[in-house]
Amino acid sequence: MDVFLQQALNGLTLGSIYGLVALGLTLVYGILHVPNFAHGALYMVGAYVSYFIMVEHGLNYWVAMAGAGVVVAVLSVLCERLVFHPLRHAPPIHDKIAAIGILLFLEAVVQMHWGADFRRMPTPYTEIFHFGSLTLPAQRLLIIVGAFSLMGALHLYLKKTMTGSTIIAMAQNREGAFLVGIDANRVAMMTFAIAGFLAAVGATLFAPINLVYPAMGHLVIMKAFVIIILGGMGSIPGAIVGGLIIGFAEALGGYYLSGTYKDLIAFVLLVAILSIKPTGLFTKGVR
Amino acid sequence: MKLTRTFRRLAVASAVALTLGGVAQAEEVTIGFTGPLSGGAALYGENTVEGLRMAATEINEAGGFDVDGENYTIKIEALDDKYSPSQAAVNGKRLVQQYKAPIIFTPHSGGTFALQAFNERDGFLVMSYTSVPAVTAKGNKLTVKIPPNFTDYLVPFAKITMDRFGKNMAVANATHDYAKYWTKEFVPVWRKMGGEVVATNPMDYNKSADYYTGVSKVLAEKPDVMFVGGASEPTGLVVRQARELGFKGGFVIMDQAKIDEVAKVSGGLESLEGSVGVVPLADYNTPGAERFVKLWTEKHDGVATSETAYHYFAMYLLMHAMQEAGSVDDPAAIRAAIPEALKDVDPKHNPYDVTAITDDGNLGAEPQIAEVKDGKVVIRETRDYKE
Numbered sequence: 164m165d166v167f168l169q170q171a172l173n174g175l176t177l178g179s180i181y182g183l184v185a186l187g188l189t190l191v192y193g194i195l196h197v198p199n200f201a202h203g204a205l206y207m208v209g210a211y212v213s214y215f216i217m218v219e220h221g222l223n224y225w226v227a228m229a230g231a232g233v234v235v236a237v238l239s240v241l242c243e244r245l246v247f248h249p250l251r252h253a254p255p256i257h258d259k260i261a262a263i264g265i266l267l268f269l270e271a272v273v274q275m276h277w278g279a280d281f282r283r284m285p286t287p288y289t290e291i292f293h294f295g296s297l298t299l300p301a302q303r304l305l306i307i308v309g310a311f312s313l314m315g316a317l318h319l320y321l322k323k324t325m326t327g328s329t330i331i332a333m334a335q336n337r338e339g340a341f342l343v344g345i346d347a348n349r350v351a352m353m354t355f356a357i358a359g360f361l362a363a364v365g366a367t368l369f370a371p372i373n374l375v376y377p378a379m380g381h382l383v384i385m386k387a388f389v390i391i392i393l394g395g396m397g398s399i400p401g402a403i404v405g406g407l408i409i410g411f412a413e414a415l416g417g418y419y420l421s422g423t424y425k426d427l428i429a430f431v432l433l434v435a436i437l438s439i440k441p442t443g444l445f446t447k448g449v450r
Numbered sequence: 451m452k453l454t455r456t457f458r459r460l461a462v463a464s465a466v467a468l469t470l471g472g473v474a475q476a477e478e479v480t481i482g483f484t485g486p487l488s489g490g491a492a493l494y495g496e497n498t499v500e501g502l503r504m505a506a507t508e509i510n511e512a513g514g515f516d517v518d519g520e521n522y523t524i525k526i527e528a529l530d531d532k533y534s535p536s537q538a539a540v541n542g543k544r545l546v547q548q549y550k551a552p553i554i555f556t557p558h559s560g561g562t563f564a565l566q567a568f569n570e571r572d573g574f575l576v577m578s579y580t581s582v583p584a585v586t587a588k589g590n591k592l593t594v595k596i597p598p599n600f601t602d603y604l605v606p607f608a609k610i611t612m613d614r615f616g617k618n619m620a621v622a623n624a625t626h627d628y629a630k631y632w633t634k635e636f637v638p639v640w641r642k643m644g645g646e647v648v649a650t651n652p653m654d655y656n657k658s659a660d661y662y663t664g665v666s667k668v669l670a671e672k673p674d675v676m677f678v679g680g681a682s683e684p685t686g687l688v689v690r691q692a693r694e695l696g697f698k699g700g701f702v703i704m705d706q707a708k709i710d711e712v713a714k715v716s717g718g719l720e721s722l723e724g725s726v727g728v729v730p731l732a733d734y735n736t737p738g739a740e741r742f743v744k745l746w747t748e749k750h751d752g753v754a755t756s757e758t759a760y761h762y763f764a765m766y767l768l769m770h771a772m773q774e775a776g777s778v779d780d781p782a783a784i785r786a787a788i789p790e791a792l793k794d795v796d797p798k799h800n801p802y803d804v805t806a807i808t809d810d811g812n813l814g815a816e817p818q819i820a821e822v823k824d825g826k827v828v829i830r831e832t833r834d835y836k837e
Binding site: 166169170173176177180274278279280281283291298300369372373374376377378382383386413414417418423425426 | 488489492493496625651652654657658659660662663664666667681682684686687694695696714715751752
């Protein structure tokens with residue numbers, strides 16, 4: 164039982180990070196209608212900005228997280244303004260190519276400035292809690308709590324505020340949104356900002372238990388793609404539930420079945436779920 | 451994603467080509483390199499090629515070198531293969547045909563095997579940085595293997611950790627080819643010495659976001675010793691997470707990971723108490739090693755690694771071999787001149803005191819071993835731990 168709980172905790176940690184990244188991806192999907200390949204690069208940049216603020220400038224972890232959130236949100240908006248907005252009348256393939264371009268560009272810039280080294284970002288929370296035979300380092304607890312509070316906050320924002328509702332309206336029906344007078348530019352920028360912010364905060368939460376390096380985004384973005392397909396493209400609850408499913412599948416599957424095949428388990432799940440619900444778990448008319 | 455990869459490869463290749471392009475001079479020897487310069491293993495690849503560049507820069511700044519009355523400078527042409535053997539083969543063809551490189555370095559066994567498929571026919575010398583013995587065991591006449599065989603480490607590693615901690619070992623190293631070779635050779639040695647393997651759970655060190663699951667799985671079998679290793683930093687994470695989960699035993703660290711780099715991630719040398727691994731360059735006390743570490747820290751951040759030092763040495767060795775052979779484009783003659791050239795290499799360019807090469811092309815010196823004892827690195831000689 165303890166073993167099961169330990170693995171469930173691991174799954175929850177992983178799942179909440181995957182969920183955060185997938186949330187940003189799914190929100191942007193609502194605007195772009197193509198997966199934003201550059202999202203993993205934004206995640207990576209977020210980790211580097213935190214590293215820069217915290218390790219190279221010696222500031223507080225929370226300051227670093229806020230700083231990274233703001234910087235990446237701005238960067239994300241810039242991507243929208245300078246790249247995706249001018250392409251809004253182009254065929255979707257152009258968006259995809261542009262996104263790959265941004266990905267390459269950001270990775271190259273980071274590798275040029277910081278090099279390809281693996282870097283380690285320390286955490287101020289180094290305690291390790293023991294509950295019976297359960298081990299829970301403080302940083303992992305922080306990841307779970309942090310991720311779920313953010314998800315909660317995002318939910319309230321989207322459901323309870325006017326600007327939040329406009330984002331949902333745009334995702335559900337673009338023409339309809341225009342008809343009721345929603346400013347598409349504003350919503351698009353807002354969405355990219357939120358997505359960038361989520362990616363940066365997710366990266367800052369996760370970096371202390373992992374490493375910071377230019378290719379770190381690939382790992383998470385691949386999972387995030389699976390998650391939004393699993394959960395339904397553009398669906399917010401889908402991203403959260405999908406994240407948890409993949410997290411748990413990796414942790415429990417990795418323990419009880421085989422560590423070698425844990426990625427396979429995630430994809431088998433994907434195939435199984437898609438053959439029962441081809442549009443994903445939570446699709447509601449969003450293309 | 452296929453598209454992404456192709457694009458990245460193109461971008462990196464062209465970036466590398468641009469930076470290295472420079473102005474061509476008349477008397478220039480091009481030394482080829484194919485290795486991972488992007489992706490998860492980029493750091494390792496950069497470290498290896500940096501060793502070549504450091505030596506080449508020194509040689510060129512000192513006015514080049516003379517072969518048969520002609521003065522030459524060295525140009526390093528480095529191509530990215532992202533650790534893929536097939537890409538290494540493509541790069542190899544390009545380096546020979548387009549850049550006329552008589553010598554190609556590659557820092558991985560997969561790339562070496564790929565190049566060996568055509569190096570004797572196309573006429574270039576493969577300088578292989580891998581400790582897989584099979585690289586030179588196949589009788590390829592134009593292959594030089596730079597580091598020692600990893601099999602030299604097996605018995606001492608097993609003996610030291612088994613005596614100190616116990617007979618139950620868990621295998622938790624990485625899943626790439628090299629790690630598999632290690633497991634295949636190490637497990638029988640461990641068993642032959644009376645040990646038992648209680649858990650086997652290799653993990654993908656490049657693709658895992660987290661090792662808690664894998665590590666707790668092997669720890670559930672209560673091992674005394676954990677066999678870990680892949681790139682240094684992920685290995686550090688595995689060690690760290692094992693300690694967090696309450697593991698008190700020792701680690702056998704595969705030679706790919708370097709103890710000093712692992713310690714930076716795992717939480718200092720204390721977290722590595724009872725580990726055995728290869729000796730960090732900084733702890734080698736040859737004049738060459740000391741000089742090299744100083745040279746490295748002048749221009750770079752981070753720790754000087756053995757792969758950089760070995761490549762630095764290999765570049766000098768080849769320069770002397772070309773001089774001895776009286777040729778810069780006859781790989782067979784250059785290869786044949788290596789035993790003589792070894793005598794010419796200045797000790798300050800030879801951090802590991804390599805003095806001999808076997809007939810099949812094995813350069814390796816007799817390696818030393820590092821054990822972490824009471825929070826310090828203690829050096830052991832391999833010859834003290836024979837079966």
